[in-house]
Amino acid sequence: MAFFVFNHHHIIAPTFNKTLTQSDWLITYIWRVKKDGRVDVIVKNLTKYYGRQKAVDNLSFEVKAGEVLGFLGPNGAGKTTTMKAIAGYLTPTDGTIRVGKYSVGENGDKVRQLIGYLPEHNPLYLDMCVVDYLRYMARLQKIRADKINDRILEMVNVCGLEGEKHKRIGELSKGYRQRVGLAQALIHDPQVLILDEPTTGLDPNQIVEIRELIRRIGREKTIILSSHILSEVEATCDRILIINKGRIVADGTAEQLRKAEQGGSMVVATIEDADRNDVVRTLQSIDGVELVDIVKDRPNTVEVHCGPGVQCNRDIFNACVENHWVLTELTSVETKLEDVFRELTK
């Protein structure tokens, strides 16, 4: 037994300066990645039936090289199916997927070497220790034998597995297992990363760390990530794709989606020492105001909906001054992505 332990330490001897922190490692890692070419992903008319049930319906989208795409949708919308198809695990019923210059159907092995994939439930060999597992995955990715140890060392550092590297995967907590999954997805330094719900089951600190990691890696790699945590997608992704029942229902940045859903902006104003009806009538007459609503249970507060591109805060203030009303609150309200999501996937 002692021999084996010694052996493991021997294999990845920490020859680097111990004072390097995890973020230093990340920076050197990203700097190295920068030299590689970027790869885009094009999905065209993807359709997938499970038996007679249609899981994905004529889906077409593009992910530009270096972009981080967030995949949103309710359960069963076809997110996982689409990601599995891109990773080459499922054969689509119809449609084509290109990764860089290769087609998933024709040059499957080339595509698989370009892609790093973290499946939804992150299946791992629980009997293996972390380093052995990463070595196995590295060999399967056909990494040159003399580079394997360096890559494992790098992944252990990038993913923060330093203290866990000789533990059995079965002994690790969910957060650490997720890091192992991420490490195996990154081990061959892929140009495209596909992460199916990478932060499920993590505690809030780990979520922030993994998110940070994804964002940093995302600067130089093409990433497709799915999630049902909207704030997460908003925080990490350049672009959001919402799908429902196998079809795309929205595509754009978080900002664009919010605007498209809402049209204009909304202001909440609390006006005291005034007659409610007077307030509504006066505000309604301001140019650009489309609708004035009284907020339930707060008699002095109104919601003012403005037309697209109109800022009516000044006009509301001036109207109050003219009528000697006391303005105690004036807040611009942004539509939440949650509302957009709920509206689109109803």
Next chain:
Amino acid sequence: MNVNLQILKKLHIAAMPVTTIAAQEFRSYFDSLMAYILLVLFLGFSGTFTWIYGSDIFIYGQASLQVFFSVAYVTLFLLIPALTMKSIAEELRTGTIEMLLTKPITCRQIVMGKYLAVMMLISTALALTLPYYITVAHLGNVDHGAVVCGYIGLLFMSSAYAGIGLFASSVTSNQIISFLTALAIGLLFHVAFGIVGHQFGGIVGQFCLGLDMNTHFDSMARGVIDSKDIVYFASITFIGLFAAGKSLESKIA
């Protein structure tokens, strides 16, 4: 020359994932105690019945390994399904197959790797019975050719059962079902075809006798290697592995 090197290079690239999987699988047999249990059972059974109990070597009074070969023939028939039942079924159950198949590997290479691992373990088990051979060689005049043929016969027979076992393992994610399926298919070749063949005459009988494993194994254990027997064992292996590959491919369609 250049062309030959190219072919070698291509072969090397194709073999790499197979050897990686085989090495990992072989290691996992030892990590999970599976290998030790199998070796102890195999050596225990074959040793007991060869040397100590029943119609053992001393009853025959001949310096030959016939007894060992027929005992090993039965023992391996039971142990190989136990060895292969986990091979693919476990990957299907835990979902790790998804990790494997999103690497640059084909279903066929996975099946080949698992097959090689099984054969490596069986070879280890057989190699550990070499002391029997040395002992018997000290007791009298052994027909060395017959012994070598017998060992080759056991390897061929194991290979056929490994093919069947891997196929059974690829159709289900349940290890028990996989074990029983392998045993059921194995019984056909081990017993059923023989019985039917002896009962019926004519073409049907001949055909069934041709499929019976005993017929083919006995001639090998007696020291005769016939191309007919080799073709027989090789085809069962090939059909088993091919079907396993196909059934694995259908899982991801």
